[in-house]
Amino acid sequence: MLINKGDKLMLIDKKVSNFLDELASNSPTPGGGSVAALVGALGAALISMVGNLTIGKKKYEGVEEDFKEIISSSEKLRYELSRLIEEDVKVFNDFMATYKMPKETEDEKKVRAEKVQESLIEAAKVPLRVAYKCLDIMILSQETAEKGNINVISDAGVAALMAEAALESAMLNVKINLKMIKDEKVRTELSSSIKEILLKEKGQKEKVLRIVEQKIR
Amino acid sequence: MLINKGDKLMLIDKKVSNFLDELASNSPTPGGGSVAALVGALGAALISMVGNLTIGKKKYEGVEEDFKEIISSSEKLRYELSRLIEEDVKVFNDFMATYKMPKETEDEKKVRAEKVQESLIEAAKVPLRVAYKCLDIMILSQETAEKGNINVISDAGVAALMAEAALESAMLNVKINLKMIKDEKVRTELSSSIKEILLKEKGQKEKVLRIVEQKIR
Numbered sequence: 313m314l315i316n317k318g319d320k321l322m323l324i325d326k327k328v329s330n331f332l333d334e335l336a337s338n339s340p341t342p343g344g345g346s347v348a349a350l351v352g353a354l355g356a357a358l359i360s361m362v363g364n365l366t367i368g369k370k371k372y373e374g375v376e377e378d379f380k381e382i383i384s385s386s387e388k389l390r391y392e393l394s395r396l397i398e399e400d401v402k403v404f405n406d407f408m409a410t411y412k413m414p415k416e417t418e419d420e421k422k423v424r425a426e427k428v429q430e431s432l433i434e435a436a437k438v439p440l441r442v443a444y445k446c447l448d449i450m451i452l453s454q455e456t457a458e459k460g461n462i463n464v465i466s467d468a469g470v471a472a473l474m475a476e477a478a479l480e481s482a483m484l485n486v487k488i489n490l491k492m493i494k495d496e497k498v499r500t501e502l503s504s505s506i507k508e509i510l511l512k513e514k515g516q517k518e519k520v521l522r523i524v525e526q527k528i529r
Numbered sequence: 530m531l532i533n534k535g536d537k538l539m540l541i542d543k544k545v546s547n548f549l550d551e552l553a554s555n556s557p558t559p560g561g562g563s564v565a566a567l568v569g570a571l572g573a574a575l576i577s578m579v580g581n582l583t584i585g586k587k588k589y590e591g592v593e594e595d596f597k598e599i600i601s602s603s604e605k606l607r608y609e610l611s612r613l614i615e616e617d618v619k620v621f622n623d624f625m626a627t628y629k630m631p632k633e634t635e636d637e638k639k640v641r642a643e644k645v646q647e648s649l650i651e652a653a654k655v656p657l658r659v660a661y662k663c664l665d666i667m668i669l670s671q672e673t674a675e676k677g678n679i680n681v682i683s684d685a686g687v688a689a690l691m692a693e694a695a696l697e698s699a700m701l702n703v704k705i706n707l708k709m710i711k712d713e714k715v716r717t718e719l720s721s722s723i724k725e726i727l728l729k730e731k732g733q734k735e736k737v738l739r740i741v742e743q744k745i746r
Binding site: 344 | 540541542543544545546548549550552553554555556557560561564565567568570571573574575577578581582584603604607611614680681683684686687688690691693694697698701702704705708741742745746
């Protein structure tokens, strides 16, 4: 996978050990938002792996076409979540930049307040997109657990666990930003998205884990 | 962080994007076991980050010593989990090697069966170690949520979410191997470790998230 963005080395192009070092450091980015996107991508990759270890096997001929579609979806989700690792850093930095704008005159205060609000909305939308994509992964992990190669079926369970943790982490990040957003229309939209995601997520991980646990018993 | 192991490039020394590519591929390693260790390490790193953004701030003088200890623990856990990413691949490969041993003669069958059993036990012990370390992270994330810099408190919640998902993923990997282990003494030991971890884990993530949600409300 190649995600190019000019000359700057993106997080995804760094070594795993360096990513961990930067995460642990006293810089707020990358933070929990990028971790959510990365862990969602790990979940998507695990679904692709189960798919790739199912396709081409005589025993699983009957589900070959299903898995071609599953892999096509999981690889798309993996790519999108990989981009969102970086996007989360960008919107946080944009927010910090607006926060540091001058606020001496009344005019400056007004412009700054508007820009801060705009950047907060963008900063809430990124984790919301992460959460929706993780929801898709949780749903994909069910079909993967039902039909995938039994030898690696636990990995479908791990995919569901990762997607849920990533989804809930992303939701924490939506809520933090929501708290500071003043526009009532945007607040209502974000709140109803949160409700929708929580409703669709409910019980999904448990469903996948039940399927997996029955197969590995 | 530098983890050297001869000439071979370790997973942690690869680019994040390459790690994801290898995970998604039709090779069973790295798989869910390595993902569990990595995600545990991400959780540990987030605790270090909250600590590093708390230490040195006038407002948090009172908890400075606490956080020095927390960071010392979280960095140790991060290092150990980083090693376990690789260790999980190693024990899986060792298991596959014993599985492919010759089984033509009775002698060969006997030796192979013994070696398979030995490698299965090792393959169960690695995710068990991952699970114990993630339990430690879940406990550390509570103190971090209680005392850490409010501006990054959601990251203590993300740390708890990551540690729980990693712990449960590791447990799936212990269970798969346990299923095939024949030694009754080892089976009993592993089962009682699983019970101990589940007991200590129960409610811990929820406790941390309640603290975080109250602070970001």
